């Protein structure tokens with residue numbers, strides 16, 4: 389791949405907004421986005437951790453064939469991560485197109501395929517040969533399953549998946565074997581967090597086979613009251629059952645959050661309004677702001693919009709801001725490396741502009 | 746816990762920093778954390794929590810099977826990628842699809858612990874669909890064959906036998922490919 393092609397792809401990516409940030413999906417006052425990812429490996433080639441360079445290249449070439457041969461993948465982009473700088477890779481993480489593990493892993497022929505809408509991405513040679521993920525805004529797991537299932541079938545026309553009648557789709561880690569499917573829902577839970585109700589919920593759902601992760605997935609911390617709930621069991625249940633169960637778990641958390649929101653509104657509306665308007669005040673006038681502080685305040689502002697206390701900015705703007713203010717994104721926008729202090733200055737300007745738009 | 750920087754205020758933020766494979770955990774108050782900045786905030790713990798969990802589980806199962814009197818064979822090795830079971834226990838990652846076959850005996854208790862189950866019931870890839878359906882069909886025909894033989898309907902039996910042979914031939918061809 390020539391350098392200028394890579395440059396064009398990244399330039400476009402910088403300017404475009406991912407569709408899942410549009411804030412319009414079902415229950416988008418609490419659910420930011422839904423995601424499904426499928427782990428797939430190619431028959432006859434060792435998993436990436438045990439593959440040699442030639443085998444890793446084979447997999448990468450296969451992924452190229454997939455997007456060239458199928459009309460479903462026209463207009464798709466393919467990036468070879470080896471050619472990207474650490475900053476550019478971190479930018480892809482912040483865009484939710486690749487995992488942190490994929491960005492940091494020291495291995496050749498790591499790739500990433502994605503579409504213009506940024507709804508679909510395929511990680512090549514991550515922990516498994518292919519990791520296909522589909523993202524939409526709001527609670528839309530069933531819709532995503534339909535879409536990703538079709539894509540999976542399409543890829544299979546070109547490659548042969550490692551599969552056994554007993555264990556299903558074979559994956560590098562036995563925690564993913566079977567369906568190879570991890571479904572997750574990103575929730576904004578400021579009310580539950582405010583009254584300290586999260587710990588009980590986390591305990592309860594981990595007992596029944598679900599995990600909660602932070603904004604950037606596995607191994608990342610919760611910020612801005614954003615919690616990602618996903619299934620842990622991948623074997624012995626069908627894809628539909630996994631989705632159905634996960635949706636039920638999320639419905640319960642959502643109704644808890646709604647209940648606490650109503651309680652807060654009827655018992656401490658003035659305090660809530662005060663907190664939300666203070667957040668607005670800081671965000672619209674701060675000159676220096678860290679991403680940690682910005683995420684916390686944006687969560688409060690979002691809460692205000694969700695409750696109807698404040699009408700501007702809209703959810704889409706707030707979703708987009710959460711990505712734009714991340715360190716790598718800021719530096720990509722500036723077109724150069726920025727030291728932390730300069731980032732804090734730039735971030736404050738960006739937020740002020742977006743909020744007063 | 747007090748903030749590790751100012752040592753005055755209560756630490757409310759835990760930052761995890763990873764550099765050169767070293768993981769450092771820093772506990773800070775809100776003020777010091779904002780000074781510290783975004784450099785640490787999202788970039789996080791690259792190794793998988795789930796893996797710690799998995800390798801822990803593997804050790805537990807080992808102990809358990811010792812108590813049960815089933816002594817695991819130490820030098821089980823994948824015939825294809827030569828990964829040993831011990832290596833798998835260290836990393837939590839299998840080497841290739843044949844590992845699932847060669848370690849099956851050891852993996853079953855693990856899969857049951859992880860998933861409450863050890864058999865796949867979900868999607869079947871298009872390519873395997875034909876094969877799995879053929880296997881199911883052969884099973885069914887064998888049953889029929891027994892029935893017709895017991896009724897002494899030999900002509901029918903011959904037909905069914907031919908059909909089974911045809912399906913098995915197709916399966917063999919498939920496997921040879």
Ligand SMILES: [Zn+2]
Pocket residue numbers: 748749750751752753754773774775776777778
């Ligand atoms: Zn401090």
Ligand SMILES: [Zn+2]
Pocket residue numbers: 823824825826827828839840841842843844845
């Ligand atoms: Zn193997």
